[in-house]
Amino acid sequence: MGSRSIRERIDWLWQLGRQHSSDFCGPDASLARKRYLAEHPTHLMVLKCMDGRIHIPYATNTPLGIIEPLRNLGGMFHMGWPYLGEVVANSVTDAVERGRRALIIITYHFSKGDPGRGCAGFGYDTAASIRYVQEIKGQMEHTFGSARQTVYPVVFGFETDEDALILHGPGGEWNLAEVEGHPDEETLARELRQLYPDMPGRILADLLPLVVGNIRHIAATRASSRQIAVEHREWVICIGRGFDFLHEPNMALIVGPFSPDLSGPIAMAAGIIRSNMEFGRIPDDGFLLLASAPYREAGMDRARAELKARFLSQFADEVIGREWPDLYPKMIRETAVLDWNTRHLESLGPATA
Ligand SMILES: [Zn+2]
Numbered sequence: 001m002g003s004r005s006i007r008e009r010i011d012w013l014w015q016l017g018r019q020h021s022s023d024f025c026g027p028d029a030s031l032a033r034k035r036y037l038a039e040h041p042t043h044l045m046v047l048k049c050m051d052g053r054i055h056i057p058y059a060t061n062t063p064l065g066i067i068e069p070l071r072n073l074g075g076m077f078h079m080g081w082p083y084l085g086e087v088v089a090n091s092v093t094d095a096v097e098r099g100r101r102a103l104i105i106i107t108y109h110f111s112k113g114d115p116g117r118g119c120a121g122f123g124y125d126t127a128a129s130i131r132y133v134q135e136i137k138g139q140m141e142h143t144f145g146s147a148r149q150t151v152y153p154v155v156f157g158f159e160t161d162e163d164a165l166i167l168h169g170p171g172g173e174w175n176l177a178e179v180e181g182h183p184d185e186e187t188l189a190r191e192l193r194q195l196y197p198d199m200p201g202r203i204l205a206d207l208l209p210l211v212v213g214n215i216r217h218i219a220a221t222r223a224s225s226r227q228i229a230v231e232h233r234e235w236v237i238c239i240g241r242g243f244d245f246l247h248e249p250n251m252a253l254i255v256g257p258f259s260p261d262l263s264g265p266i267a268m269a270a271g272i273i274r275s276n277m278e279f280g281r282i283p284d285d286g287f288l289l290l291a292s293a294p295y296r297e298a299g300m301d302r303a304r305a306e307l308k309a310r311f312l313s314q315f316a317d318e319v320i321g322r323e324w325p326d327l328y329p330k331m332i333r334e335t336a337v338l339d340w341n342t343r344h345l346e347s348l349g350p351a352t353a
Pocket residue numbers: 049050051073074075109118119120121122
C-alpha cells in the first residue's frame with residue numbers, strides 16, 4: 001500500500017467501497033442482518049473517535065449495518081450541538097416508534113502497550129477522555145431520561161492493541177480482555193447484570209452478543225499475533241457520513257458533520273496528514289479529501305445529500321487552504337453521496353470550485 005501512487009490508492013479506495021456495497025447487498029449479509037434484528041431488536045448506536053482502528057462491528061463480530069456509527073475527532077460530541085442532537089433524537093425516535101429500545105454506546109480509546117498509540121484528539125490523556133465521555137452520558141440521560149428504561153447510554157473503553165472493550169457501569173468496570181477460560185453465556189449475562197443492575201432485560205440480552213463476540217475477537221487477535229498499527233499513516237480526510245467501509249486501520253481521518261465548529265477538526269486532520277508526509281510515513285504525492293452525505297430515499301432526500309456533500313467539501317477546501325497553504329496543492333477532492341439502503345457510494349465527479 002505504502003508505495004503506491006495517490007491515483008492508485010484512490011482507485012483502490014473506490015474499489016473497497018464497491019466491494020463493501022456488494023457484500024452488504026448480497027443475500028447472505030442481508031438475511032443475516034434481518035435475522036439479527038429479529039433476534040436482537042434493541043437499536044444500537046455508537047459514538048466514537050474518527051480513528052479508523054475503532055471498528056465496533058469488526059471487534060464484536062456483529063454483522064455490518066446493525067450498529068449505527070457516529071464518528072468525530074477524538075470521539076468528541078455534545079448533545080447540545082444542534083445537528084448531533086437532531087441525528088441522535090431522530091434515530092432514537094424512529095426506533096422507539098417501532099417498539100424498540102435503544103442502547104447508546106459512548107466510547108473512548110487507548111492502548112495498553114503505549115500511551116503514544118492512544119487518542120491524539122485528547123492529547124493521549126485517557127483520564128481526560130473518560131471524563132469527557134461520562135459527561136456525554138450525562139447529557140444523554142438529561143435528554144432521554146435518567147431512569148434509562150427506553151434509552152440506555154453506556155460508556156465503553158476500547159483498547160486498540162487487542163480491540164478489547166472495557167464496559168463501565170454503575171456496578172464498576174469490566175475489561176473483556178481479562179475474561180479467563182470460556183465462560184458460557186449464562187455466566188456472562190450474570191456478570192452484565194451485576195454491572196448494570198437497572199438495565200432492561202431486553203437491552204441486556206442484546207448487549208450480550210457484543211460481549212460474546214468481543215471475547216472471541218480478542219482471542220482471535222491474540223492467536224494471530226497481528227502487528228500493532230503503531231503509527232499514523234492516514235492519507236485520506238473524510239468529511240460527512242457514510243465511511244463504514246474504511247475500516248482499515250490508520251488510513252482515514254473521519255470528521256463527522258456534527259460539531260457546529262467543523263474548522264477545528266478539519267484543520268487538525270490536515271495537520272496529521274501533513275506530518276505524515278513530513279516524516280515519510282506516507283508518500284507526499286497527494287492526499288484525498290473525500291466528502292460524502294448519505295440519503296435514504298431518491299428525490300428530495302438525495303438532492304439534499306448532494307448539496308450537503310458539496311458544501312462540506314467546499315468548506316473543508318477553504319479551511320485547509322487557509323490553515324495549511326503548503327499542503328493545500330497536494331489535495332485531491334472527491335465528492336460522493338451514499339445510498340443508505342445499498343451502501344453504494346456514488347461519485348459526484350471532481351469538485352468544481
Ligand atoms: Zn481518538
